[in-house]
Amino acid sequence: xxxxxxxxxxxxxxxxxxxxxxxxxxxxxxxxxxxxxxxxxxxxxxxxxxxxxxxxxxxxxxxxxxxxxxxxxxxxxxxxxxxxxxxxxxxxxxxxxxxxxxxxxxxxxxxxxxxxxxxxxxxxxxxxxxxxxxxxxxxxxxxxxxxxxxxxxxxxxxxxxxxxxxxxxxxxxxxxxxxxxxxxxxxxxxxxxxxxxxxxxxxxxxxxxxxxxxxxxxxxxxxxxxxxxxxxxxxxxxxxxxxxxxxxxxxxxxxxxxxxxxxxxxxxxxxxxxxxxxxxxxxxxxxxxxxxxxxxxxxxxxxxxxxxxxxxxxxxxxxxxxxxxxxxxxxxxxxxxxxxxxxxxxxxxxxxxxxxxxxxxxxxxxxxxxxxxxxxxxxxxxxxxxx
Numbered sequence: 452x453x454x455x456x457x458x459x460x461x462x463x464x465x466x467x468x469x470x471x472x473x474x475x476x477x478x479x480x481x482x483x484x485x486x487x488x489x490x491x492x493x494x495x496x497x498x499x500x501x502x503x504x505x506x507x508x509x510x511x512x513x514x515x516x517x518x519x520x521x522x523x524x525x526x527x528x529x530x531x532x533x534x535x536x537x538x539x540x541x542x543x544x545x546x547x548x549x550x551x552x553x554x555x556x557x558x559x560x561x562x563x564x565x566x567x568x569x570x571x572x573x574x575x576x577x578x579x580x581x582x583x584x585x586x587x588x589x590x591x592x593x594x595x596x597x598x599x600x601x602x603x604x605x606x607x608x609x610x611x612x613x614x615x616x617x618x619x620x621x622x623x624x625x626x627x628x629x630x631x632x633x634x635x636x637x638x639x640x641x642x643x644x645x646x647x648x649x650x651x652x653x654x655x656x657x658x659x660x661x662x663x664x665x666x667x668x669x670x671x672x673x674x675x676x677x678x679x680x681x682x683x684x685x686x687x688x689x690x691x692x693x694x695x696x697x698x699x700x701x702x703x704x705x706x707x708x709x710x711x712x713x714x715x716x717x718x719x720x721x722x723x724x725x726x727x728x729x730x731x732x733x734x735x736x737x738x739x740x741x742x743x744x745x746x747x748x749x750x751x752x753x754x755x756x757x758x759x760x761x762x763x764x765x766x767x768x769x770x771x772x773x774x775x776x777x778x779x780x781x782x783x784x785x786x787x788x789x790x791x792x793x794x795x796x797x798x799x800x801x802x803x804x805x806x807x808x809x810x811x812x813x814x815x816x817x818x819x820x821x822x823x824x825x826x827x828x829x830x831x832x833x834x835x836x837x838x
Contacts, residue, residue, distance in 0.1 A: 465826045467534050473819035474530040475523055477811050482519040484807035488800035489518075489590045492767045493633055495792060502630035504609070505601040507594040514597070518589035520680045525582025533575040540567035576707050581696035583703065584770045588695075589683050591772055592676035595634040599676075610635035610673040636669035636690065637773045645777050665690060691775075699770040702781045706762040710755055717754040721747050745813075752809040761785065761797040763804065 486509065499506065509515040544563045598609060608614055611631040624644045625631060637645060639662050668690060677686045687695035722743075765784045768774055778784040788796045 463534070463538050465823055466538075467531060468826050469819045469823040470534050471527050471531045472822045473815045474526045476818050477815040478523045478526040479519065480814060481807045481811045482522055483515045484803040484810075485522060485586075486515055486518060486590055488803040488807070489587055489767055490594055491800040491803065492764050493587075493591065493594070493771055494799075495633060497792065498630060504598065504630050507597040507601070507634070509593065510597070514593055517593040517678065518586040521582045521585040521589060521683075525579055525586075528578040528582075529575045532578055533571050536574045537567055537571040540570055572707065572711065573704070576704055579707075580698075580700055580703050583766075584696050584698055585680070585683055585687065587767060587770045588687055588772060589678070589680070591634040592678055592683065595632055595673070595676045596678060598632050598634065599674075610670075611641050612638055612670045612673050634772065635673045637776065638666040638669055642773070642776050645773075694775065698775050699766050702762060702766045702769060705781075706759055706766055709759045709762055713755050713758045714751050718747055718751045721750050748812055749809060752805060752812065755808055756801055756805040760801050760804065764788070764797055764799055767800075 490507070494507070498504075509517070541564065544567060595610075602609060607629050609630055609632050611625050611629070612635070614625055614629070624647075625641065626644060631637075631641065672686055672690070677683050765781050765788075768784050768788065769778055769781065774784075778787060785797065
């Protein structure tokens with residue numbers, strides 16, 4: 452039994468090292484597509500064009516990787532959690548039987564495998580949510596930084612902060628008078644105007660001092676956007692507390708469930724079409740050429756993006772700087788985007804996300820296989836042993 456346990460532990464270690472390495476490297480290589488996707492989803496192209504605002508696109512590779520640290524750390528934690536939790540759950544739910552020689556054998560049924568996968572998927576998603584919030588804030592800060600730098604000759608403050616706070620009660624909605632960057636923090640007055648409501652400093656008097664303090668901090672961060680990982684965490688906590696890292700929890704779970712469902716359904720249905728006479732029900736029962744496997748992966752990636760892109764757009768807006776303040780829930784977010792920017796807004800960022808999904812899957816598999824071979828070979832070597 453000890454030898455079996457050792458083999459199992461070695462396999463878990465190999466999977467853990469290979470999985471986390473593959474996830475980290477793939478996330479790093481494909482992150483620029485994630486940055487572009489997030490920026491496209493949050494930008495309002497019509498508004499930029501209307502007010503003749505110079506674009507906030509990244510001007511260097513370093514800018515293109517802003518927020519990548521949050522995504523990579525989240526990917527490492529997510530994948531290691533998935534491997535460890537799935538292994539533990541599978542072992543916990545396995546049934547013990549005895550063979551003819553009296554040895555203990557463990558086996559697990561297909562339904563229990565599915566349950567273990569669902570639970571591990573739930574746990575790994577919990578890690579994803581806070582780092583997605585941090586990533587989006589860092590992308591927005593980089594975008595706002597570029598807007599401030601490239602539009603410094605404007606006669607008004609594109610964050611709207613100075614213009615609103617200059618008067619006690621603005622006579623006109625500022626969003627109809629000038630460009631207000633969606634990447635800036637909205638003060639209390641701006642939030643009220645965005646929602647189309649009247650604002651009074653005399654409402655909610657017990658919260659007046661705290662609200663004024665937060666509005667002042669927003670003005671400072673709007674003028675000097677934070678561009679570091681730990682600085683962004685400090686900024687988010689100072690303005691929104693722990694809620695800054697939990698925004699979009701529900702929609703993230705929905706999106707992750709949608710991705711898994713669409714991917715496996717499309718992949719399985721397509722391979723059944725390619726090999727209709729195969730009666731083997733096992734996932735690995737089908738034999739395909741390399742070209743067919745690439746086609747399966749391509750079709751599955753397209754299906755995932757087409758079906759879940761609106762969910763991804765909604766998630767990005769809810770997790771944005773002003774998301775929870777200006778949007779009530781996922782349905783309200785979808786309705787507001789549809790109303791303000793049209794149906795195309797629900798599919799912003801589809802191309803960069805599609806490229807990332809397509810490249811990330813194959814890249815992760817290739818890196819995993821390579822690292823697994825390296826770890827397996829290294830694990831069989833004895834330190835200082837003669838050749």
